[in-house]
Amino acid sequence: MNNSFYDILTKKVTNNEALSQEDAVRVLDLGQLETLELLQVAYQFRRQYFGKMVTVHILNNVQNGMCPEDCRYCAQSASSSAPIEPYGMKSDEEILAEAAEAHDSGAMRYCMVFSGTGPSYERVDHLVRLIKQIKQRHKIEVCVSAGAVDRNQARQLKEAGLDRLNHNLNTSEKYYHHICTSHTYADRLQTLQAAHAEGLAVCSGVIIGMGENAQDLYEMTYNLRELGAESIPVNFLIPIPGIALKEARGLSPEYCLRVLCLFRLMNPKAEIRMAAGREIHLGSLEPLGLFAANSLFLQGYLNTRGAADVRTLTMIKDAGFTISSEIPMDKLLSRSSGPMLPEGLKSLDELRPFKVRE
Numbered sequence: 383m384n385n386s387f388y389d390i391l392t393k394k395v396t397n398n399e400a401l402s403q404e405d406a407v408r409v410l411d412l413g414q415l416e417t418l419e420l421l422q423v424a425y426q427f428r429r430q431y432f433g434k435m436v437t438v439h440i441l442n443n444v445q446n447g448m449c450p451e452d453c454r455y456c457a458q459s460a461s462s463s464a465p466i467e468p469y470g471m472k473s474d475e476e477i478l479a480e481a482a483e484a485h486d487s488g489a490m491r492y493c494m495v496f497s498g499t500g501p502s503y504e505r506v507d508h509l510v511r512l513i514k515q516i517k518q519r520h521k522i523e524v525c526v527s528a529g530a531v532d533r534n535q536a537r538q539l540k541e542a543g544l545d546r547l548n549h550n551l552n553t554s555e556k557y558y559h560h561i562c563t564s565h566t567y568a569d570r571l572q573t574l575q576a577a578h579a580e581g582l583a584v585c586s587g588v589i590i591g592m593g594e595n596a597q598d599l600y601e602m603t604y605n606l607r608e609l610g611a612e613s614i615p616v617n618f619l620i621p622i623p624g625i626a627l628k629e630a631r632g633l634s635p636e637y638c639l640r641v642l643c644l645f646r647l648m649n650p651k652a653e654i655r656m657a658a659g660r661e662i663h664l665g666s667l668e669p670l671g672l673f674a675a676n677s678l679f680l681q682g683y684l685n686t687r688g689a690a691d692v693r694t695l696t697m698i699k700d701a702g703f704t705i706s707s708e709i710p711m712d713k714l715l716s717r718s719s720g721p722m723l724p725e726g727l728k729s730l731d732e733l734r735p736f737k738v739r740e
């Protein structure tokens with residue numbers, strides 16, 4: 383019976399049909415299906431659309447902390463007492479140096495992330511100037527995550543050469559009030575619709591482990607499918623001490639793998655990213671995640687460190703994958719160094735490596 387269910391999944395995805403909620407519940411249920419067989423189904427589509435390529439992204443926390451919103455998963459929110467180092471927008475000099483560094487580290491995409499509700503019109507003008515300079519200097523795609531934007535702002539960013547706009551949906555509509563009360567799911571959706579309407583590719587992710595159930599998860603995959611999100615970062619909650627959500631709920635390495643499989647099956651052509659928390663929650667199954675996901679972050683996340691570059695690149699190579707970069711993998715590996723598993727919050731020097739010290 384189970385064998386035929388794998389065939390049904392394959393047939394539905396091949397026919398561009400969404401899985402049903404019942405299918406999704408089975409995919410996520412550890413007692414019902416074999417994880418490796420499920421992964422094989424997901425891998426067929428990962429291979430069909432992305433071959434053995436892994437896209438590497440590097441995040442730059444352009445502005446840190448001081449956010450008035452109350453997102454319960456976020457160390458930068460008004461409700462957090464996490465000991466992060468807040469700072470206003472970095473200088474252009476720092477941002478451009480970090481873009482160069484991202485390019486030289488093999489990243490295909492450089493993401494500038496701002497804390498806060500959304501950018502002012504002055505901030506958008508500033509971003510326009512920065513995007514143009516980065517695109518002139520490097521063959522790298524640029525993504526911005528700056529909170530809520532309207533259509534005019536999205537148009538300006540698109541005209542400057544922005545490739546993608548990130549704004550995460552995070553969870554399902556009906557679960558949203560459990561993770562944030564200062565804005566709504568509809569607010570978030572509006573920004574994504576504005577970005578798409580202006581021709582920007584949309585990156586919109588989720589955070590797993592905040593107490594959502596299988597139906598919520600299905601709804602997230604379905605809504606991102608309907609939205610046509612080109613990129614979906616799948617984050618697994620990192621319960622940083624001081625944030626309102628004290629623990630990640632219901633995550634095991636096998637479950638996290640199935641979540642990645644479900645996102646691949648529901649969004650077969652999307653760039654599915656193993657994002658924050660991959661090291662902690664996938665554990666020793668992390669390399670298997672590459673058979674469903676085709677993308678990851680290098681150099682950690684917004685406020686927390688990730689595995690050292692050398693470990694991540696070695697994992698990609700050992701699993702038989704390679705990265706989309708102008709710089710050959712072996713050259714990157716020979717340059718990479720650092721401890722294999724650095725942990726904890728990033729220091730100010732890590733967040734601002736190119737800050738000009740007085």
Ligand code: SF4
Nearest residue numbers: 449453456459497498
């Ligand atoms: S997720 Fe964004 S909007 Fe929410 S608190 Fe963090 S920085 Fe602010």
